Amino acid sequence: MPGRGTKQVNKQTLANFKVGVDNAIFSVDTQQNRVLVLLVMRQEEPHIGQWSLPGTLVREGESLEDAAQRILAEKIRVNNLYLEQLYTFGGPERDPRESPISFGVRYLSVSYFALVRFEEAELIADGVSGIAWYPIEHLPQLAFDHNKIVEYGYRRLRNKLEYSPVAFDVLPEVFTLSDLYQLYTTVLGENFSDYSNFRSRLLKLGFLSDTGLKVSRGAGRPASLYRFDAEAFAPLKDKPLVFI
Amino acid sequence: MPGRGTKQVNKQTLANFKVGVDNAIFSVDTQQNRVLVLLVMRQEEPHIGQWSLPGTLVREGESLEDAAQRILAEKIRVNNLYLEQLYTFGGPERDPRESPISFGVRYLSVSYFALVRFEEAELIADGVSGIAWYPIEHLPQLAFDHNKIVEYGYRRLRNKLEYSPVAFDVLPEVFTLSDLYQLYTTVLGENFSDYSNFRSRLLKLGFLSDTGLKVSRGAGRPASLYRFDAEAFAPLKDKPLVFI
DNA sequence: ACAAAAGTGTTTTTTATACACCCATGC
DNA sequence: GCATGGGTGTATAAAAAACACTTTTGT
Numbered sequence: 001m002p003g004r005g006t007k008q009v010n011k012q013t014l015a016n017f018k019v020g021v022d023n024a025i026f027s028v029d030t031q032q033n034r035v036l037v038l039l040v041m042r043q044e045e046p047h048i049g050q051w052s053l054p055g056t057l058v059r060e061g062e063s064l065e066d067a068a069q070r071i072l073a074e075k076i077r078v079n080n081l082y083l084e085q086l087y088t089f090g091g092p093e094r095d096p097r098e099s100p101i102s103f104g105v106r107y108l109s110v111s112y113f114a115l116v117r118f119e120e121a122e123l124i125a126d127g128v129s130g131i132a133w134y135p136i137e138h139l140p141q142l143a144f145d146h147n148k149i150v151e152y153g154y155r156r157l158r159n160k161l162e163y164s165p166v167a168f169d170v171l172p173e174v175f176t177l178s179d180l181y182q183l184y185t186t187v188l189g190e191n192f193s194d195y196s197n198f199r200s201r202l203l204k205l206g207f208l209s210d211t212g213l214k215v216s217r218g219a220g221r222p223a224s225l226y227r228f229d230a231e232a233f234a235p236l237k238d239k240p241l242v243f244i
Numbered sequence: 245m246p247g248r249g250t251k252q253v254n255k256q257t258l259a260n261f262k263v264g265v266d267n268a269i270f271s272v273d274t275q276q277n278r279v280l281v282l283l284v285m286r287q288e289e290p291h292i293g294q295w296s297l298p299g300t301l302v303r304e305g306e307s308l309e310d311a312a313q314r315i316l317a318e319k320i321r322v323n324n325l326y327l328e329q330l331y332t333f334g335g336p337e338r339d340p341r342e343s344p345i346s347f348g349v350r351y352l353s354v355s356y357f358a359l360v361r362f363e364e365a366e367l368i369a370d371g372v373s374g375i376a377w378y379p380i381e382h383l384p385q386l387a388f389d390h391n392k393i394v395e396y397g398y399r400r401l402r403n404k405l406e407y408s409p410v411a412f413d414v415l416p417e418v419f420t421l422s423d424l425y426q427l428y429t430t431v432l433g434e435n436f437s438d439y440s441n442f443r444s445r446l447l448k449l450g451f452l453s454d455t456g457l458k459v460s461r462g463a464g465r466p467a468s469l470y471r472f473d474a475e476a477f478a479p480l481k482d483k484p485l486v487f488i
Numbered sequence: 489a490c491a492a493a494a495g496t497g498t499t500t501t502t503t504a505t506a507c508a509c510c511c512a513t514g515c
Numbered sequence: 516g517c518a519t520g521g522g523t524g525t526a527t528a529a530a531a532a533a534c535a536c537t538t539t540t541g542t
Contacts (some may be wrong), residue, residue, distance in 0.1 A: 003427050012302050013303045015263065015302045019334070059257045059258055059259055061259070062259065064332065064334040064352075076514090087537065088308065088329065088332040088354050090308040090354065108261075108263060108352075113414045118516070177494085178494075182494090194531095194533070195536085196495075197533080198497085201530095201531090216493095216539095217493080218541070219492045219541045220493025221492085221539035222493090222539075222540065223494060224494085253535090302502065421521085422520080423523090439522095440506095440523075441506085443522075444523085461520080462514075462517040462519080463514045463515070464514080464518085465520060465521040466513065466520095467520080467522090468522090491540105492540075492542100493538100493539090494535090495539095496537070497535105497536080498534090499534085500533075500534100501530100501531080501533090502529100503528100503530070503531080504529070504531105506525105507517105508522105509518100510523075511539080512520095513518105513519085514517105514518090514533080515533075
């Protein structure tokens with residue numbers, strides 16, 4: 001039974017962990033057709049002065065998701081929110097703080113994926129730390145491996161959009177069908193579907209309720225404003241839906 | 245700027261983490277039409293004498309996936325393997341070792357999802373610790389929150405099966421089309437598709453190559469043996485495929 | 489009047505589903 | 516020769532994709 005007798009040694013070589021939570025918070029600016037990521041400027045070493053994802057270390061008695069909620073609430077005020085765990089990044093070389101001389105302390109990052117409504121999201125600037133939305137195509141070099149986390153999150157966003165109703169967590173409360181279509185083209189690219197087919201498919205699913213209101217944006221016929229009807233969607237929740 | 249002045253207090257209340265990796269290792273017994281999970285009997289407190297997922301604490305300089313590979317290799321010998329990160333479970337109440345008197349040490353579990361070929365998988369019994377395949381419908385009460393992890397992993401397995409070629413990591417090197425069909429019905433249930441439709445869909449995709457060999461199993465016409473052709477599949481890798 | 493944006497409908501093509509039937513083997 | 520599992524083909528239904536056309540507004 002090799003290994004059994006070396007229990008002591010094994011225990012000694014265990015990595016020592018600090019666990020942090022980093023949020024990849026996405027929103028979509030339907031006006032400008034851009035996918036945005038929330039970044040904050042680091043105020044502490046390491047990587048001081050570099051942009052990074054909003055993150056925090058987990059406190060005693062706090063669940064991972066609680067920590068994700070907490071750091072999110074510190075940076076941004078929203079009414080609506082989609083939040084789910086993304087991935088856990090824990091390679092030994094991801095953080096310079098884990099050096100041989102610092103007793104091998106390892107910083108593990110459990111990342112969370114969040115979606116918020118751009119229009120209603122209110123950034124909390126405390127005057128000291130920088131905070132800003134960045135378009136996904138023009139991200140700066142981020143601290144740690146946060147560029148990788150964003151990339152991973154963006155992939156998740158594209159996938160989610162195809163088979164789950166996350167779009168309605170990103171759009172304003174009421175929206176036009178072209179808003180919805182714009183959102184899909186912005187995230188998924190131009191060629192995912194014809195507008196009129198997209199339109200009829202979505203309407204046929206039956207969880208978009210016409211508010212009766214119309215909105216006129218420049219020239220052209222005014223568009224009907226729709227609202228996502230969560231109750232009408234509920235029975236479809238576990239069905240393999242296609243939104244594309 | 246509330247919070248900034250209380251930095252000391254915050255640091256004091258940070259949770260202290262030990263990070264473990266737990267593997268949900270699945271295989272499918274095509275003979276008996278059963279989905280199996282690998283369990284090991286715990287030799288240490290807490291939960292000594294209870295079945296659990298094979299797990300380990302992460303060592304210095306070791307990545308999470310390395311740890312997953314290591315514990316897997318300690319329990320089972322395989323040629324082929326599919327492995328991916330599943331989820332990170334880190335609620336404060338998941339492990340009795342995190343009690344107030346033990347300085348709030350928290351055991352966080354990064355779980356990995358693995359698929360192996362049942363026929364070629366050789367369990368490593370060290371004579372002391374119990375190790376066994378359990379059918380997923382008859383799992384015992386597992387240690388910690390491992391039942392939840394298995395449930396989560398099983399959901400992943402069902403999803404993966406529908407849109408990725410993981411089945412070929414579970415089947416033997418060569419297999420008949422009914423083996424493949426059996427595997428799908430075993431995991432996904434009886435009514436997912438007609439055999440003949442399943443058959444033609446899979447063959448039309450073009451990555452199953454007929455070995456020319458036949459195998460006869462009792463009465464009935466002998467079945468052709470196929471092999472998964474990874475090269476023929478490669479160009480389809482990023483396409484949204486449907487295997488169901 | 490006409491361009492622009494919204495919305496409707498029809499045709500064509502592709503894919504899914506159901507199921508009927510032939511084939512090769514063991515007993 | 517007939518039951519058993521393997522394998523092929525066809526007819527029908529449904530869904531996806533393409534695109535032509537109408538409606539309502541601003542200018």
